[in-house]
Amino acid sequence: MYILKNALQNLFRNVGRNLLTAVIFLLVITMSCVALIIYNTTNSIAEQYKDQLSVEVFLNVDYVKVSEEWGKDESFRIPTLTDDLIQKLAASPYLKKSVYSVQMEAIADELKFTEPIDYQDTEMQRAGEEPAITRKPQYILSGYEDVSQSKDFQSQKARLVDGTYPVADNECLISDTLAMLNGLKPGSIFQAKSIYYTDKQGKPLESMTLKVSGIYHREYDANEFESDDEIFTRYQLLTDSRYTYEPTFQAAFYLADPNDLDQFAQSAYAAGLSEYYSLSTDSVAYSAFVKPVEQMGVISLIFLCVVLVLGAAVLLILSSLVVRERKYEIGVLRAMGMKKSKIAVQFALESVFIMTICLVIGIALGNLLAQPITNIMLSNRMSQVMNGPSLTGGMGGYSFGGLATENTPITNINAALNLKTIAQLVGIALGLTGVAGAVSVISIMKYEPMRILRERN
Numbered sequence: 074m075y076i077l078k079n080a081l082q083n084l085f086r087n088v089g090r091n092l093l094t095a096v097i098f099l100l101v102i103t104m105s106c107v108a109l110i111i112y113n114t115t116n117s118i119a120e121q122y123k124d125q126l127s128v129e130v131f132l133n134v135d136y137v138k139v140s141e142e143w144g145k146d147e148s149f150r151i152p153t154l155t156d157d158l159i160q161k162l163a164a165s166p167y168l169k170k171s172v173y174s175v176q177m178e179a180i181a182d183e184l185k186f187t188e189p190i191d192y193q194d195t196e197m198q199r200a201g202e203e204p205a206i207t208r209k210p211q212y213i214l215s216g217y218e219d220v221s222q223s224k225d226f227q228s229q230k231a232r233l234v235d236g237t238y239p240v241a242d243n244e245c246l247i248s249d250t251l252a253m254l255n256g257l258k259p260g261s262i263f264q265a266k267s268i269y270y271t272d273k274q275g276k277p278l279e280s281m282t283l284k285v286s287g288i289y290h291r292e293y294d295a296n297e298f299e300s301d302d303e304i305f306t307r308y309q310l311l312t313d314s315r316y317t318y319e320p321t322f323q324a325a326f327y328l329a330d331p332n333d334l335d336q337f338a339q340s341a342y343a344a345g346l347s348e349y350y351s352l353s354t355d356s357v358a359y360s361a362f363v364k365p366v367e368q369m370g371v372i373s374l375i376f377l378c379v380v381l382v383l384g385a386a387v388l389l390i391l392s393s394l395v396v397r398e399r400k401y402e403i404g405v406l407r408a409m410g411m412k413k414s415k416i417a418v419q420f421a422l423e424s425v426f427i428m429t430i431c432l433v434i435g436i437a438l439g440n441l442l443a444q445p446i447t448n449i450m451l452s453n454r455m456s457q458v459m460n461g462p463s464l465t466g467g468m469g470g471y472s473f474g475g476l477a478t479e480n481t482p483i484t485n486i487n488a489a490l491n492l493k494t495i496a497q498l499v500g501i502a503l504g505l506t507g508v509a510g511a512v513s514v515i516s517i518m519k520y521e522p523m524r525i526l527r528e529r530n
Contacts, residue, residue, distance in 0.1 A: 091427060094391060098431035098505065099438075101384035105501050106439020108377035109494045111447050114486055115370040119363050128169065130326040130337065133351045142349075152347035154322040156312045161344040162326060167337040172222045173324035175311040178210035179304075181265045185254045186211055187301055197268075205318075207268040212302040214265065216311035216320075220246060223305065224325075225291070235259060236287030242310045244286035250301035252288045261285045265304075269318035279315045365454035366486070372450070381501065385508050392424075392509040424506045432502045439498075440490045447488040 134151060142149045156175070163171035182190065191209040217223050220238045225231035235252075236259035239245055247257060257263070266280040283306065311320050328337060331354065338352045 091423075094388075094424075094509075095427050095431055097384065097387055097391065098428055098502075099435050101380055101388075101505065102431055102435025102498060102502060103438045103442070104380045105377055106436050106490075106494070106498055107443045107446055108373045108380065109497050110439065110443040110488050110490055111373040111450070112370050112377065113491070113494055113497075114447070114488045115366050115373070118486060119366045119370065128328040128331050129354060130328060130334065131353050132324065132346075133353060135349050135351050138349050151349055154324060156322065158345050159322055159324050162324065162341055162346070165326075165337055165340050165344075167328055167330070167333040167340065169327045169329040171324065171326050172224075173218065173308070173322065174223065175216045175308055175320045175322050177214050177311055177317050177320040178212075178268045179214045179265050180208050180211045180268055181263055182211075183263055184211075184251065187250060187254070206270055208270075210268050212304055214245075214304050214306060214311060216306050216308040218308045220305045220307075226289075229292075231289050231291045233287050234290045236285070239286045239305065239307050241284070241286075242307045243282060243284055245283045245304050245306040246287045246289050247285055247304050248301040249288050249290045251304075252285070254301075257285050257288075259285055259287055267316060267318055272314065272318055278318065281310065281316050366451070369447075369450050369454055381505075385505060388505060388509045421506070424509045428502050428506045432498065436490070436495065436498060443488040443490070447486050451486055 132154070139149075139151055159171075159173045162168075163173065182192070190211055193209055194206055195209055196204040197207045215223070220226065221233075223231075226233070233246070234249060236246075252258065255263075262282060262284050264280045265283050267278050269278060271277055283304070289305070311317055326337070328334060334352065334354060341352065342348070
């Protein structure tokens with residue numbers, strides 16, 4: 074108890090010296106806090122983005138083979154994805170998940186749209202087919218197994234503002250603009266139909282009865298044209314031959330292991346995927362967007378190491394000087410019969426008290442500084458990429474080194490303090506305290522009381 078009481082009293086007896094120690098501790102903890110927050114946050118975001126890019130498989134048309142085929146036969150048509158093929162690919166054991174969709178152009182004469190409704194008939198001809206009479210489309214009907222998994226909702230460009238996602242096959246989501254124009258709400262019903270009058274066999278196509286399950290709001294970029302023409306519904310509805318002429322299928326496949334791309338490609342071709350398609354992951358976005366964030370993590374880690382090395386060195390020197398300055402105090406305590414180990418414990422407790430106070434203040438300051446520093450670092454790193462000659466933005470995505478990517482840059486990092494960072498800072502604080510304490514103990518152990526008192530002057 075005496076040791077603890079004396080350690081507390083010493084904090085106020087030697088205010089100047091203890092303040093100097095506290096300032097060094099505080100600087101080290103604050104800068105370490107900033108570095109660790111940036112490192113942990115950027116590392117986490119880079120890993121998430123990297124996992125997304127490395128496991129999402131893209132089906133790319135091999136235009137070299139297609140052009141060769143067109144040279145032989147001008148009526149050649151690129152094989153399209155079909156529902157049957159998508160279901161086979163989605164069943165692959167190499168996949169973690171699949172997000173596939175189907176789109177069709179449709180009309181709904183009973184609805185009002187922001188753009189004037191055109192009732193005019195027109196002829197449409199697809200490659201290898203005879204011209205067909207169609208209506209001019211009023212909107213796009215997009216069908217998903219789970220609408221919430223679509224890229225629009227996953228990227229937060231679109232968000233549900235009322236109701237629920239479609240569950241039944243005839244349910245749908247409409248935009249808030251379309252809902253306001255027509256007075257629609259969850260539970261409302263309207264008719265929709267393909268722009269084609271008949272199917273390929275000449276049989277009249279039926280109208281669909283859609284029930285509004287929810288309403289969504291879409292955010293638009295400055296260079297995007299605002300539109301209310303997309304209605305989300307269930308995948309099964311748009312694959313029903315009673316309603317559709319020939320819908321357009323799209324699919325995104327996600328590998329369970331990025332190293333399984335070649336095996337998945339082999340199984341995809343064996344399942345019937347055309348040789349005019351190639352499979353790849355998005356290495357373009359990784360090079361353009363992930364590496365700058367990873368570099369931020371490396372910079373912060375290097376900075377952390379430099380701070381710790383310099384901080385530990387300064388504390389070693391300061392601890393050694395403190396012990397030499399308090400040599401007479403040590404001699405008196407030893408002459409009174411106090412053991413060296415208890416004196417060492419007292420010095421260690423003083424360091425612990427100082428470090429505890431500095432740890433709390435340092436974490437608070439570091440948390441405040443981390444976000445603005447992160448914003449500056451991210452802005453500098455991404456500006457070098459975005460303004461460089463190799464990256465340009467345009468309709469539908471970005472081009473890096475002549476290759477295209479639909480993924481978007483990382484423009485915001487929320488540098489938040491978490492339990493992992495706090496635990497690491499506590500470890501650093503204990504380590505620094507241990508370093509300072511070790512020097513004190515070693516110095517104390519080599520001093521004999523009589524010699525100290527004798528050499529006081």
